[in-house]
Amino acid sequence: xxxxxxxxxxxxxxxxxxxxxxxxxxxxxxxxxxxxxxxxxxxxxxxxxxxxxxxxxxxxxxxxxxxxxxxxxxxxxxxxxxxxxxxxxxxxxxxxxxxxxxxxxxxxxxxxxxxxxxxxxxxxxxxxxxxxxxxxxxxxxxxxxxxxxxxxxxxxxxxxxxxxxxxxxxxxxxxxxxxxxxxxxxxxxxxxxxxxxxxxxxxxxxxxxxxxxxxxxxxxxxxxxxxxxxxxxxxxxxxxxxxxxxxxxxxxxxxxxxxxxxxxxxxxxxxxxxxxxxxxxxxxxxxxxxxxxxxxxxxxxxxxx
Amino acid sequence: xxxxxxxxxxxxxxxxxxxxxxxxxxxxxxxxxxxxxxxxxxxxxxxxxxxxxxxxxxxxxxxxxxxxxxxxxxxxxxxxxxxxxxxxxxxxxxxxxxxxxxxxxxxxxxxxxxxxxxxxxxxxxxxxxxxxxxxxxxxxxxxxxxxxxxxxxxxxxxxxxxxxxxxxxxxxxxxxxxxxxxxxxxxxxxxxxxxxxxxxxxxxxxxxxxxxxxxxxxxxxxxxxxxxxxxxxxxxxxxxxxxxxxxxxxxxxxxxxxxxxxxxxxxxxxxxxxxxxxxxxx
Numbered sequence: 001x002x003x004x005x006x007x008x009x010x011x012x013x014x015x016x017x018x019x020x021x022x023x024x025x026x027x028x029x030x031x032x033x034x035x036x037x038x039x040x041x042x043x044x045x046x047x048x049x050x051x052x053x054x055x056x057x058x059x060x061x062x063x064x065x066x067x068x069x070x071x072x073x074x075x076x077x078x079x080x081x082x083x084x085x086x087x088x089x090x091x092x093x094x095x096x097x098x099x100x101x102x103x104x105x106x107x108x109x110x111x112x113x114x115x116x117x118x119x120x121x122x123x124x125x126x127x128x129x130x131x132x133x134x135x136x137x138x139x140x141x142x143x144x145x146x147x148x149x150x151x152x153x154x155x156x157x158x159x160x161x162x163x164x165x166x167x168x169x170x171x172x173x174x175x176x177x178x179x180x181x182x183x184x185x186x187x188x189x190x191x192x193x194x195x196x197x198x199x200x201x202x203x204x205x206x207x208x209x210x211x212x213x214x215x216x217x218x219x220x221x222x223x224x225x226x227x228x229x230x231x232x233x234x235x236x237x238x239x240x241x242x243x244x245x246x247x248x249x250x251x252x253x254x255x256x257x258x259x260x261x262x263x264x265x266x267x268x269x270x271x272x273x274x275x276x277x278x279x280x281x282x283x284x285x286x287x288x289x290x291x292x293x294x295x296x297x298x299x300x301x302x303x304x305x
Numbered sequence: 306x307x308x309x310x311x312x313x314x315x316x317x318x319x320x321x322x323x324x325x326x327x328x329x330x331x332x333x334x335x336x337x338x339x340x341x342x343x344x345x346x347x348x349x350x351x352x353x354x355x356x357x358x359x360x361x362x363x364x365x366x367x368x369x370x371x372x373x374x375x376x377x378x379x380x381x382x383x384x385x386x387x388x389x390x391x392x393x394x395x396x397x398x399x400x401x402x403x404x405x406x407x408x409x410x411x412x413x414x415x416x417x418x419x420x421x422x423x424x425x426x427x428x429x430x431x432x433x434x435x436x437x438x439x440x441x442x443x444x445x446x447x448x449x450x451x452x453x454x455x456x457x458x459x460x461x462x463x464x465x466x467x468x469x470x471x472x473x474x475x476x477x478x479x480x481x482x483x484x485x486x487x488x489x490x491x492x493x494x495x496x497x498x499x500x501x502x503x504x505x506x507x508x509x510x511x512x513x514x515x516x517x518x519x520x521x522x523x524x525x526x527x528x529x530x531x532x533x534x535x536x537x538x539x540x541x542x543x544x545x546x547x548x549x550x551x552x553x554x555x556x557x558x559x560x561x562x563x564x565x566x567x568x569x570x571x572x573x574x575x576x577x578x579x580x581x582x583x584x585x586x587x
Contacts, residue, residue, distance in 0.1 A: 011424075018425040026441060134317070137573070141566035143517055145524045145540065146558030149547050153555075157548045244432030248521060252544075262433070266440050266527055274440055278433045285428050 008293045012286050017069070019282040023275045024068050077279065078272035080265075087276040091258055095280075097167060098257030101180065101249070102242050104173050108181025109238075113188025120189065121196035122219055132189060139186025144245055148179045148252040165254035176253045180245050184238065191234060195227040229300045232292050239288040243281040311578045318574035321567035328564055332383040341374035343381040343534050357543075357550045367552050370543055378534040379557055385535035386564070389450045389519045394511040396454035398504055401461025406500065408462070409469025410492060420466060426459045432521060439527040449528050453518050461507050465500055472496050502579035510572035513565040520561050536561050 052058050059067070071078070077087040120132040155175060156164045162175050199205065200223050208218045250259030258277050265273035312318045331338065360367040366375035408419035438452045472478060473496075481491055516536075522528030523537025524544075531538050536557045543553035 014421075015425055015428050018422075019428055022425070022429075023437070026437060137569050138562070138566060141513060141517070141562055141569050143520050143524075143537075143558060143561045143565070145521060145544075146554070146561065149540075149544065149554050150558070153547060153551055240427075240430045243430040247432060247436065248525070251525065262436065263525065266436060266525060269440055271437075271440065274433075274437050278429065278437050281430045281433050282428045285430065289428075 005294060008290060012290050015286055016283065019279065019286075020069055020072055021065065023279055024065050027271060027275060072279070077276040080270055080273050082265075082268045082270045083273075087272050090261060090273065091276055091280055094256060094258045094261050097255060098246055098250070098259060100173065101176055101246065101255055101257055104177035105180030105184070105242060105245070106238075108177050109184035109188055112181065112185035114192055116185070117189040117192025118196060118219065118224070120193045121200060122215075124197060129193075132193070136186040136189045139183055139189075142183060144179060144183055144248045145252055147182065148175075148249055151175045151179060152252070167254075167256050172255075176249050176255055179249050179253075180242065183245060184241055187238075187241070188231075191231055192227065195230045196223060199223045199227045225299070229296060232295055232299060234292075240281075240285045243284060308575070308578055312571065312574055315574050317570045321570035321574070324563050324567035325571065328383055328387065328560075328567075331380050332387045335377075335380040335384060339374070339377035339380050341377045343373065343377040344532050346371050346373055357546070357553065359550075360552050360556070366556050367550070369539070369553055370546055370550070375539070375553065375556065378539055379536070379560060382534040382536045382539055382557065383560075385446065385529050385533065386516055386519060386537075386561075389446065389453065389529070389535075390512045390516045390568075392447075393450040393453035393519070394457065394508065394515045396451070397457035397511060397515070398461050398508050400454065400458035401507070402465055402500065402504055404458065405462040405465025406469050406492065406496065409466045410473060410488070410496065412470075419462075423459055423462045423466070426456075427463075429456070431456045432518065435518060435522060436525065436527060439522055444522075444527050444530055446529055446533070449519060449522060452522075453515050457511060457514060457518070461504075461511070464503055464507065468500060468503060469496060472499055502575075506572055506576045506579060509568055509575055513568035513572070516561065516568070517565050 075088050077091070079085065080087055080090060083090065116132045116136070120129040123129045152164060152175065156162050162171050163169075166172055196219075200219075205218060205223055208222045209215075213222075246257060246259035247262050248259070249255065250257050251263040254260070258280065262274055262277040265271075265277075312322060357368045357370050360375075366379060369375055369378065404419050404423065408416040408423070410416075434456050435452050438455065439449065442448050442452070478491060478495060481495055486495075519528055519535065520537035520540075523535045524541045526538075526541055528537050529535040531542055539557045540554050543550060547554040
């Protein structure tokens with residue numbers, strides 16, 4: 001068990017190193033010269049050369065990579081081309097807003113996904129099941145930006161229940177969180193449903209029914225805990241989905257998080273910021289997967305051996 | 306043929322097929338169907354106050370903020386979206402098949418390396434990686450297609466890898482090898498045919514993902530560049546007018562949804578038909 005977790009930890013570190021290598025190579029093969037971008041339009045060739053030297057761009061590839069990883073370990077994600085500041089503080093300043101949004105989105109996703117997934121599994125094959133499955137398909141097939149604009153149009157512009165954009169009160173969170181959560185809920189409901197169907201087939205569930213327990217107790221008390229494992233294992237992929245969604249949702253709702261930071265950086269081709277956000281997201285995904293590995297033994301004693 | 310007959314018998318898959326055929330026809334015959342050119346800023350395409358015209362009024366879907374016929378733009382946009390959907394996803398499935406098959410068949414150091422690389426790619430959020438790539442390269446139709454292919458092959462590779470590993474252990478492969486068949490023969494004649502159902506299912510489901518990703522990239526301004534119309538950049542161009550001219554956002558939006566939904570429905574039905582053991586799974 002401890003061996004397994006230790007191995008997963010080493011794997012996570014290796015994956016992060018690989019992620020750093022890929023972002024580094026992307027930066028390296030960038031058609032535009034970062035030194036020229038930083039120096040600005042009116043720079044002389046000497047100024048550009050000086051900046052190249054300062055950034056270490058005149059050193060061999062391997063040296064640059066070692067330097068890059070060393071910087072990452074010190075929390076140095078490079079400097080923004082346009083804002084002339086370090087990337088990490090920019091990201092850290094905006095992280096809380098994104099975390100609030102993600103937390104709210106996850107609540108929506110889990111609440112909708114669990115409820116509909118369980119109902120569909122219990123009523124398998126029936127009208128309710130088929131409607132839930134159809135709805136979940138619509139959910140996963142919806143372009144997030146269209147859902148975001150639709151919610152804005154109906155609930156903000158027309159009905160006036162929620163503000164159009166911005167940040168600050170609980171009412172600001174509702175629409176962005178719904179947009180993020182509804183899409184994920186489609187996947188979640190399908191996953192919960194298939195996990196529950198597997199479990200509901202098993203003998204001990206029939207025994208529980210035979211003992212005369214109520215349907216609710218069998219489903220929620222006996223079957224659900226065993227169906228949770230595959231759902232927890234999905235948390236890494238889930239975080240990945242969320243990180244992607246955050247860019248779109250924050251761009252549409254003007255939510256001041258790292259997604260909006262990335263979106264603004266896209267408009268200005270501010271590559272270090274885009275890379276920084278990508279790295280932070282990859283870190284979140286790897287940590288999410290690791291967390292799932294560590295939590296799994298507590299949820300399911302069968303893995304502990 | 307049997308597969309097609311089975312598909313038509315399922316109402317949801319039939320719906321999907323009809324929508325896909327309609328979109329295909331629209332894309333192929335766009336120049337003959339449209340009454341206007343998608344790029345023409347029509348003299349009578351805007352109201353006297355300079356606002357875009359709502360649907361009806363001589364223009365089926367109305368006009369956009371530059372006075373261009375929205376129906377024509379959506380028709381030609383179907384070409385962009387479908388080309389990217391088919392090309393990007395075709396390439397993604399091909400890469401996924403190759404990587405998964407080699408890793409599953411060879412195992413050892415090469416197989417391990419390939420799968421570790423796949424794990425690595427799984428750690429990137431697809432959209433952000435695509436954004437980073439698209440921001441670095443100058444986006445054009447083919448670049449966008451390649452970017453999408455580069456982030457979408459990973460899932461296929463994982464599934465193909467698992468299936469190949471299972472197949473390699475099976476008796477008929479072991480028998481074939483003991484009869485002296487070479488690796489190439491085993492892979493092409495005995496393993497690849499068994500992977501076809503997976504390739505077909507993911508070839509269909511993946512188009513939905515691809516169409517959505519292309520629309521999202523274009524919506525963020527780093528996909529297909531205007532004036533070449535794509536469903537995503539039509540919305541990108543008019544998103545700030547969505548309160549006054551909601552049709553500019555919601556007509557293309559509904560079409561993106563219908564197309565993605567249709568490919569998902571067909572893919573899901575195909576999975577049921579081609580692999581009964583997977584019935585009702587994700």
